[in-house]
Amino acid sequence: MVQEELLKEIRKKIGSRSLNDEIANILNISYDAAHRRTSSKAKFSMEEALELAKYFQISLDQFLESENTVLVRKTKAVNKTEDLHSFFENSLDIFNSFHFSESTVIYYSAKDIPFFYTLSDTPLSRFKIYVWMNLLNSKQVFIPFQDFRPEPFNSKTKILRQMYEEQNVIELWNDMTISSVLLQVSFYSEIGLLRKEDAVEILTELEDLVHYIENKTENNPRFHIYQNELVHLSNDIFISNGEQSTFVVPCNMFGYLLMNDAKTCKETLNYFQHQIKNCKSLNTAGNRDRKLFFNKMYQKIQALKKSLLEEF
Numbered sequence: 001m002v003q004e005e006l007l008k009e010i011r012k013k014i015g016s017r018s019l020n021d022e023i024a025n026i027l028n029i030s031y032d033a034a035h036r037r038t039s040s041k042a043k044f045s046m047e048e049a050l051e052l053a054k055y056f057q058i059s060l061d062q063f064l065e066s067e068n069t070v071l072v073r074k075t076k077a078v079n080k081t082e083d084l085h086s087f088f089e090n091s092l093d094i095f096n097s098f099h100f101s102e103s104t105v106i107y108y109s110a111k112d113i114p115f116f117y118t119l120s121d122t123p124l125s126r127f128k129i130y131v132w133m134n135l136l137n138s139k140q141v142f143i144p145f146q147d148f149r150p151e152p153f154n155s156k157t158k159i160l161r162q163m164y165e166e167q168n169v170i171e172l173w174n175d176m177t178i179s180s181v182l183l184q185v186s187f188y189s190e191i192g193l194l195r196k197e198d199a200v201e202i203l204t205e206l207e208d209l210v211h212y213i214e215n216k217t218e219n220n221p222r223f224h225i226y227q228n229e230l231v232h233l234s235n236d237i238f239i240s241n242g243e244q245s246t247f248v249v250p251c252n253m254f255g256y257l258l259m260n261d262a263k264t265c266k267e268t269l270n271y272f273q274h275q276i277k278n279c280k281s282l283n284t285a286g287n288r289d290r291k292l293f294f295n296k297m298y299q300k301i302q303a304l305k306k307s308l309l310e311e312f
Helices: 001-014 019-027 032-036 046-056 081-095 124-134 154-165 179-190 196-219 261-275 287-310
Strands: 104-107 166-171 223-227 239-241 244-251 254-261
Touching: 001 046, 001 223, 019 032, 019 046, 019 166, 046 287, 081 124, 124 179, 124 196, 179 196, 179 287, 196 223, 196 261, 196 287, 239 261, 244 261
Parallel strands: 104 166, 166 223
Antiparallel strands: 104 239, 239 244, 244 254
């Protein structure tokens, strides 16, 4: 049964090309040996099935799943700054394994500012890493932010952000999306680990980032942002091109579960689309509604900045 399903998926990939020729060439076996496998007179070995799945980028998970059981992959745990680079490289590998096209859409439920926007060597990006490391690692020694020296972002993180920016992206935001970073700036300032001048610099960069998002909303036809006022957002990411889908669910601050199960992905797509029906599009809304939404964020940033400056 599994062999038949695997062959069925391969046939979809090769179109009119000879199935026996393809199997023989990939597995380096004779035409007759390939024919015995495609006619179910012989079984694929585990190594052969894995080789074919890897070559045609077919998930074997789908043959092992049932209606109530879903197989998932998990990203490597992040416990120190060096692990972050592996996480970003793995994220890039996931993107590279996906067949992006004009029909591809990335959905992002932005409980926090999407991490793709903070993949650079700037005060805001370094501060986000500083917070992540203190929250993720129970053995992390709290040091002042100005003494924190993470490894610089490499070229792969720039490629990851560029790939994200080039896709059709739908982001769901609400008034709380920037709240976590504001709370973090306030907290580390209050306990003396973040200098006021550094905090102000981070908030200024955050304000610039919000300006950038607002400008994208008005001028980038491939970017759509919706204001969700009804439910809590979750940082879930869903990628689909109509034929291939991946559902990415956060399981801690920087760890994700990845699912390709067709039924789960279909349900996830339906859920995102249902949410969107109950959201306000900031792309098609009038200037007044769009300005009201972004001005609330500017006001929150300015209020915290003013509070910090008054403490000097």
